[in-house]
Amino acid sequence: MKKENKIEISILIASYQEQERLPLFLESLNAQTFFSKTENKDKIEIIIIDDGSTDHTADILEKYSVFFKNIKILKNTENIGKKESLIKICKLAKGNYFLFTDADMILSPFWVEEMYHQRLDFQSVAGISFPKARNLWEGWQQVEYILLFFSIYLLNKSNINISVMGNNWLLKRDTYLKVGGYEDLVETPTEDFALFKKISLFFRKKGKILKHNQLFTSKSALKTYALKEPFSLFQQRLRWAKGAWLGSNHWERLALFFYGAQLFIWIILFFLDKKTLFYLLFFSFVIDFLLLIVASYKIKKVKIIFFYLAGFCMYQKILYAVVLVGILLGTPIRWKDKIFK
Known part of the structure; x- marks a missing residue:
């Protein structure tokens, strides 16, 4: 007689060179409220x-493994990349839901409970993440993350699903298996975005819409680390943008192009039509500011309004303009000791 599978959630993490951030991640994982409930101990x-x-x-993983009841730790003999590593652990996973995150995150203590609670009637659930902000540079990055996720959240409420962050994503096992998972994806710098696009396309071809729930709650919010150096920031944003560019249709690419080209449009209008430029800047500022007020209220991050007012617009427009140039020039991306061209 086949043994009944009691495992509801498989938490899946691919880790590489994370000795500095791994202890805090594992401590936050061990502090999950979901684990403390007796009825969840075998789930x-x-x-x-x-x-x-x-x-x-590897040493840190071994040291902390004693704190977890049902944990498996694997080690590749060489670096094979995140996508291949995820393929390996997804094959071993027994849960009805796969919950993906990264080893450089700091988890909310309610994270597993919130993601599992929100799964009902959905094939896919995504949380949010943003960096800690201890200064203006890090604050700008925090505002950027929050505005991005709030925009994705609002689009999701209109049944428009554009992306997920693979560091905070719950996916139904059956859905993962139906589409073939990561296995036949081409090499990409954003494997989570590519898989999400693949799943969305799978349902679209069947005349259906993927039932996806993008959360925007403090309980589902994970903290990550801001990038200290401008070049590292450029490389990360270029990786995200190139992954989105490669996985998008012509209309989506056109939208990405104009989003990145805003600074160049501003410069042209400065010489040709200052009045139109003023109205454009005012409209852009008001829309972002109103979105940020609502977003900050929802996740209780009022301080981000100060970071927005303190030069965020120029930070964002300059960064995205440089990233757009990087895409158009085919600038190689170095990430996790791999080169993406």
Whole structure:
């Protein structure tokens, strides 16, 4: 007689060279309220794969493993990349839901409980993440994340699903298996975006809409780390943009182009039509500011309004203009010791 599968959630993490951030991640994982409830003790499994790290990642995983009841730790003998590592652990996962995150995150103690609670009637649920902000540079990055996620959240409420962040994503196991998972995806710098697009297309071809729930709540919010150096920030945003560019249709690419080209449009209008430029800047400022007020209220982050007022618009427009130039010039991306062209 076949044994009944009691595992509801497989928490899946691919880790590489994370010795500095891994302890805090594992401590926040161990502090999940979902684990403390007796009825949930057999519903969870955790699978972490070390993708050939050469630092102390493996030692830290071994040290912290004693705190978890149902955990599997794998180690690749060499670095094979995040997509291939995820393929390996997804094959081992037994849960009815796959809950993906990254080893450089700091989890809300209510994270697993919130994501699991929100799963009903959905094939896919995504939370949000944003960096901690200790200064203006980090604050601008925090505002950028929050505005991005709030825009995705609003579009989702209109049944328009454009993306997810793979560091905070719950996906129904059956849905993952139906589309073939990560296995036949071409090499991409954004494997989570590519899989989400693949799933959305799968349902569209069947005349259906993917039932996806984009959350925008403090309980589903994970903290990450802001990038300290401008070049590292450029490389990360270029990776995101190039992944979106490669996975988009012509209309979506056109929208991405104009979004990145705003600074160049401003400069042209400065010489040709200052009145139109003024109205454009005013309209852009008011829309972003109103969105940010609502977003900050929903996740209790009022401080981000100060970061927005303190030069965020120029930070954003300059960054995205440079990223657009990088895409058009075919600038290679270096990420996790791999080169994407």
